[in-house]
Amino acid sequence: MTVTITFDGASLEGRDGQSIGGVLLANGHRTWRDAQGGERGIFCGIGICQDCVVTVNGVEGVRACQRTACEGDIVEREVRA
Template identity: 75%
Template sequence: MSISIRFGEVELPGRDGQTIAGVLMANGHRTWRDAQGSERGIFCGIGICQDCVITVNGVEGVRACQRAACDGDVLEREARA
């Protein structure tokens, strides 16, 4: 089953069961967070490092490597110290 999520102003296709990080990476996005001027994306892939955190549907600090993408999700970049 196909899903669609929004990252900024862009609609991204994905598959049911993919993580948010999986959908972002499959669509060419390697980073989605700024940490003191350094771009971050997925690093450990198992939810320990917190490099992949992103805002999902207004909720900050969601680990993109662990959260399944749901049809209609709205993602926003995070900027953290």
């Protein structure tokens, strides 16, 4: 079974139960957040470092490595100083 999420206006497919970070990685996205002059993506993968935060369905600060992707999720990049 698959789920479809939207990221940067594009539809991405992932497996049911997969994290948002996993869906992004599986679809070739290595970074999805800009912070302190550099791009960030998955670093620790266990929710400690906060490098992978995204906005999901309008909620900021969601850890992509911890949040299960749900059908229809709209995922957006976060820009932090």
